[in-house]
Amino acid sequence: MIKAVRGTRDLLPPETALWNFVESAVRDVFRAYNFQEIRTPIFEATELFARGVGEETDIVSKEMFTWEDGERFNEKKMIDEWVTGNESSDRSHVQLERVNVNPNPPFQVEGVQLHVTRGLGDPSRPWAGAVGSREEFVAFAPRISPDAIAALKKALTIARSQYANQFSGHQILPRLVVPDAATKNYSSLDTEGIEVEGFAGNFFSSSQSLTLRPEGTAGIVRAYIEHNLETRGLNKLFCIGPMFRRERPQKGRYRQFYQIDAEVIGPASAGSDSPARDAEVLEMLAALLDRLGIKGWTLELNSVGSASDRARFNVALRAALVPVVDQMCSDCKRRAETNPLRVFDCKVPEDQPIIEKLPRISQFLDNDSRQHFEAVQEILTRVGVPFTLNDRLVRGLDYYTRTAFEFTHGALGAQNAILGGGRYDGLSEALGGPAAPGIGFAIGEDRLVMSLQEATPAESVIKRPDVYIAALGAGMNGEAARLARELRRHDLVVDLGDETFRLKKSFEGATKAGAKYILIVGENEVNADAFALKNLATGEQVSVPRGELARKIQER
Numbered sequence: 001m002i003k004a005v006r007g008t009r010d011l012l013p014p015e016t017a018l019w020n021f022v023e024s025a026v027r028d029v030f031r032a033y034n035f036q037e038i039r040t041p042i043f044e045a046t047e048l049f050a051r052g053v054g055e056e057t058d059i060v061s062k063e064m065f066t067w068e069d070g071e072r073f074n075e076k077k078m079i080d081e082w083v084t085g086n087e088s089s090d091r092s093h094v095q096l097e098r099v100n101v102n103p104n105p106p107f108q109v110e111g112v113q114l115h116v117t118r119g120l121g122d123p124s125r126p127w128a129g130a131v132g133s134r135e136e137f138v139a140f141a142p143r144i145s146p147d148a149i150a151a152l153k154k155a156l157t158i159a160r161s162q163y164a165n166q167f168s169g170h171q172i173l174p175r176l177v178v179p180d181a182a183t184k185n186y187s188s189l190d191t192e193g194i195e196v197e198g199f200a201g202n203f204f205s206s207s208q209s210l211t212l213r214p215e216g217t218a219g220i221v222r223a224y225i226e227h228n229l230e231t232r233g234l235n236k237l238f239c240i241g242p243m244f245r246r247e248r249p250q251k252g253r254y255r256q257f258y259q260i261d262a263e264v265i266g267p268a269s270a271g272s273d274s275p276a277r278d279a280e281v282l283e284m285l286a287a288l289l290d291r292l293g294i295k296g297w298t299l300e301l302n303s304v305g306s307a308s309d310r311a312r313f314n315v316a317l318r319a320a321l322v323p324v325v326d327q328m329c330s331d332c333k334r335r336a337e338t339n340p341l342r343v344f345d346c347k348v349p350e351d352q353p354i355i356e357k358l359p360r361i362s363q364f365l366d367n368d369s370r371q372h373f374e375a376v377q378e379i380l381t382r383v384g385v386p387f388t389l390n391d392r393l394v395r396g397l398d399y400y401t402r403t404a405f406e407f408t409h410g411a412l413g414a415q416n417a418i419l420g421g422g423r424y425d426g427l428s429e430a431l432g433g434p435a436a437p438g439i440g441f442a443i444g445e446d447r448l449v450m451s452l453q454e455a456t457p458a459e460s461v462i463k464r465p466d467v468y469i470a471a472l473g474a475g476m477n478g479e480a481a482r483l484a485r486e487l488r489r490h491d492l493v494v495d496l497g498d499e500t501f502r503l504k505k506s507f508e509g510a511t512k513a514g515a516k517y518i519l520i521v522g523e524n525e526v527n528a529d530a531f532a533l534k535n536l537a538t539g540e541q542v543s544v545p546r547g548e549l550a551r552k553i554q555e556r
Contacts, residue, residue, distance in 0.1 A: 005255075006255075007247075007254050007255030007256070008254060008255055008256045009254060013462070014458040014459055014462045015449075015458050016458075017458050017461050017462035017463070018449055018452060018453070018456065018457075018458040018461055019445070019449055020461075021456070021461040022292060022445065022448060022449055022452070023240060023260075023445075025288065025291050025292055026238075026240070026260055026288065026443075028291075029284065029287055029288045029291055030238050030262065030284075033236065033280065033284045034236055035236040035237065035238045035262055036236060036237060036238070037237070037238055037239060037240075038220060038223060038237040038238070038239050039239060039241070040213075040216070040219040040220060040222075040223055040239065041213075041219070042212060042213055042241065042242060042244075043210050043211060043212050043213060044210070044211060044213055044218070044219055044222065045208065045209065045210060045211075046064070046066050046209035046210060046211040047209070048211075048218050048219070048222055048431070049064065049211055049213075049214060049215075049218055051430055051431060063214060063245040063246050063247050064211045064212070064214050064244075064245070064246065065211060065212040065214075065244050065245075065246055066209060066210070066211045066212075067209075067210060067211075068207045068208070068209055068210075069207055069208040069209070069210050070207050071204040071205065071206065071207050072204065072205045072207075072208070073141075073142035073203060073204055074203050074204065074205055075113070075140050075203075077201075077203055078140050078177065078179075078199065078201065078203040079113055079114065079140055081199075081201055082138075082140070082177055082199055083099075083101055083114070086098060086099045086116075087099055087100065087101060088100050088119070095119045096119045097118065097119060098118070098119055099116040099117065099118045099119075099136070100116065100117045101114055101115075101116050102115045102116060102117060111139050111141075111147065111148055111150075111151025111152065111154075111155075112137050112138070112139050112151055112152060112155045113138060113139055113140055114136075114137075114138040115135065115136070115137055115138075116135075116136045116138055117133050117134070117135055117136070118133065118134055118136055119133055134170065134171035134172070134173055135170045135171065135172045135173070136172070136173045136174070136175050137152060137155045137156065137159070137172065137173075137174050137175070138175045138176075138177060139151060139152055139174075139175070139176050139177070140176075140177045140178075141176060141177075141178055141182075142178065142179065142182065142203070142204070143178060143182045144176060144178055144182055144183070144191065144196060148176055149176065149191060149192055149194055152174035152175075152176060152194050153174065153192065153194070155174065156172060156174055159172060160172075173195055174193075174194045174195070175194070175195045175196075175197055176191070176194050176195070176196050176197070177197045177199050178196065178197070178198060178199070179198065179199065179200075179201070179203055179204075180198040180199065180200050180201075181198075182198065183196060183197075183198035212243075212244035213243055213244065214243055214244060214245045215243060215259070215261075215442060216239055216241075216243065216259055216261030216442060217261065217263060217424065217427070217440050217442070218427075218431070220237055220239065220261065220263050220265075220440075221263070221265065221424075221427050221428055221431060221433070221436075221438070222431060224237075224265055224428065224433065224436065225428060225431060225432065225433030225434070225436075229265075229266075230266060230267050230434055230436060232266070233266055233267070233270040234264065234265075234266040234270035234271060234272055235263070235264070235265050235266050236262075236263075236264050237262065237263050237264075237265070238260065238261060238262040238263070239260075239261050239262075240258070240259070240260050240261075240445070241258065241259070242256050242257070242258055242259075243256075243257055243258070243259050244256055244257075245257070253444075253446070253447075254446060257444065257445075257446050258444075258445035258446055259442045259443060259444060259445060260419075260442070260443040260445055260448075261440065261441070261442045261443075262281070262440055262441055263438055263439070263440035264277050264280075264281060264438060264439050264440065265428070265436050265437070265438030265439075265440070266436060266437075266438070267434070267435070267436060268435065268437055272436065272437040272438060272439075273425060273437035275372050275373075275375035275376045275379065275403075276375075276379060277439055278376045278402075278403045278423060278439050279375075279376050279379035279380050279383070279385075281421070281439055281440075281441065282299065282301075282376075282380060282385060282387075282405060283379075283380065283383050283385050285299075285407060285419065285441065286299065286385045289407065289418075292448075292452060292456070293452070293455050293456055294409060294418075294448075294451055294452060294455070295455065296409065296410060297407050297408065297409050297418065298388060298407065298408045298409075299385065299386065299387040299388070299405060299406075299407055300387070300388055300389075300390040300393050300405060300406045300407075300408065301376075301377070301380075301387045301388070301389055301390065301393070301403070301404075301405050302361070302362070302389065302390050302391055302392075302393035302394070302403075302404045302405070303361070303362065303365060303369055303370075303372070303373040303402050303403055303404065304341075304361050304394055304400055304401060304402065304404050304422070305361055305364060305365050305366070305369045305401070305402065306366065306368065306369050306401055306402065306425075307401065307426060308366065309361070309364050309365050309366055309369055310341065310361070310364075310401075312364045313341075313359065313361050313363075313364040314340055314341065316359045316364070317340045317341070317343070317358060317359055318336070318340050320357075320358050320359055321336045321340060321343065321358070324354050327354060328343075328346070328348075328351050328354060329346065329348045329350075329351055331346065331348075332346050332348075332351055341361075341394050342394070343355060343358070344358075344392050344393075344394045345394065355392070360391040360392070361391065361394070362391040369402055372402055372403070373402065373403065376403055387405075390406075393405070393406060400422040400423065400424055401422075401423050401424060401425045401426060402422070402423040402425065403422050403423045403439065404420075404421075404422035404423075405420065405421060405422060405441075406419070406420040407419050407420070409451045417444070417447075418443065418444065418447055418448055418451060419441055419442060419443040419444060419448070420441065420442065421439070421440050421441025421442060422439065422440075422441075423437070423438070423439040424438055424439070424440070425437040425438070462514075463493055464493070464513070464514035464515065464516070465493045465494060465495040465510075465513050465514065465515040465516070466487075466492045466493050466494065466515070466516055466517065466553050466554075467487065467492060467493075467494055467495075467515055467516065467517040467518070467519050467533075467553050468494075468495045468496075468497065468506070468509060468510035468513055468515035468517070468518045468519070469483060469484055469494060469495070469496050469497060469518075469519045469521055470497045470501070470503065470506035470507075470509075470510070470518055470519065470520050470521065471496070471497055471498060471499040471501075471521050471522075472499065472503060472506075472520060472521065472522035472523075473499060473522055473523055474499060475499070475523075476499045476521055476522060476523070476526070477498065477499045479521050479526050480496055480497070480499075480521045481496065483519070483521060483531070483546070483549075484496055486546075486549075486550070487549065487550055487553065490550040490554065492550065492553055492554070495509075495510070495513050495515060497509055497510075503520075506518065507536075510536060511536060515536060516535065516536065516537070516553075517533055517534060517535055517536065517553055518533075518534050518536060519531055519532070519533050519534075519549070520532040520533075520534075528543075529545060529546050530543045530544060530545045530546065531543065531544055531546065531549065533549065533552060533553070
């Protein structure tokens with residue numbers, strides 16, 4: 001039996017009802033704060049994450065699913081060079097062995113790129129009309145393949161049948177142009193009368209490294225740059241979808257996992273660098289967790305400063321690590337060399353006493369960073385969002401600046417973060433875009449759902465059928481389906497039995513589905529246009545005319 005790959009899982013009913021409950025609440029809350037949805041590809045160029053997330057982060061160095069896309073055939077380059085090398089120098093008429101490129105054939109045939117006229121005959125009589133000519137349908141391909149041959153044959157058939165007037169009496173030659181190297185190993189393939197031409201040149205671009213997205217922010221900022229979203233002013237964007245990391249599976253962590261990602265980004269003139277944006281995002285997250293019924297969450301807050309703050313801090317941190325790094329774990333030894341700030345991510349118990357004595361970024365904040373952080377705290381206090389300061393908190397991605405935060409919850413064990421995020425004022429510029437301060441966060445949806453399960457079991461949010469329709473007797477399936485259609489127009493959830501079921505089996509099906517009512521549709525009921533409706537909880541049964549069924553079922 002083939003099973004799901006380790007680190008992945010199937011989400012099944014009724015658990016998916018809880019996921020839908022979460023996502024519906026997310027959309028409702030985000031809508032109240034004027035966030036709009038964006039959908040980006042699940043894979044991007046690897047360079048995006050190397051530049052955006054940071055080459056020395058654990059995500060990029062150890063956890064990404066990356067592959068080479070292979071060489072890509074540059075068809076346009078081959079066509080341009082082939083036409084340039086073969087076209088007639090005198091476009092007034094066709095010259096010997098030179099081609100005039102005609103407009104593409106008036107018919108559409110996939111795989112045929114050019115319709116050309118090539119001169120033949122006596123080179124001593126070069127005036128217009130004196131040189132014989134033939135028509136050619138030309139296709140360009142990276143290799144000689146049955147598909148390319150079939151496309152050219154199809155073009156010939158269409159030309160001679162549907163366009164006989166245009167091509168009547170013309171010699172038509174199908175030609176397949178491929179790179180020189182491709183002509184050396186096709187002897188076993190029947191080209192079926194098609195002339196194959198090897199054309200010299202390099203028509204392959206180098207392979208591209210692609211990566212399944214390990215996080216959402218870099219892709220959203222890439223889209224912001226690519227589509228000039230700065231012209232919209234302040235952008236409030238969110239996405240919901242799968243992410244991928246090659247990490248050791250543990251409670252609430254999977255290799256394919258789901259994130260709810262939101263970003264506020266735009267030019268500084270639109271207020272994107274204001275501490276009010278940070279506070280609004282944090283207040284929105286508090287409102288979301290409260291809306292979902294998650295109790296006992298903790299907001300941990302820190303400032304990781306500006307780029308210049310971090311540069312000063314890194315100098316001091318490197319110096320403090322020199323005498324102690326040999327006593328630390330292998331990851332900390334590597335991080336001390338490549339990116340010392342990541343040392344604070346360490347969870348190895350033996351390293352914690354050493355880390356507690358290291359300098360803190362809060363000691364190196366300049367006035368602007370300090371004032372920004374104090375303003376965020378003041379607004380949160382005014383709106384009643386509780387928080388604790390944690391000067392050890394750093395985010396695991398290189399693009400963060402100033403405000404950094406995590407929401408944690410005790411139901412998740414040692415790895416207790418539900419969500420995290422922060423400000424990234426230089427990310428757009430690092431990716432080649434305009435200055436675009438921003439702040440965002442990612443919610444681990446798997447872990448968020450896990451933290452909900454005790455207080456809000458899936459059974460409590462699943463939408464059960466309002467009514468189960470039991471068709472009794474031959475020919476009743478159609479009547480039951482008709483009635484179901486009418487009831488569903490009133491936004492009722494309707495489940496259908498089958499005319500082959502005995503009444504006892506229909507009752508069992510209705511009970512198992514969790515339906516509130518069972519509706520009997522038999523020949524007598526259809527003739528009377530009134531149907532037996534039974535409340536499965538109370539046992540009450542009444543006969544209800546067709547026109548009153550929806551109202552009766554909707555009664556609570």
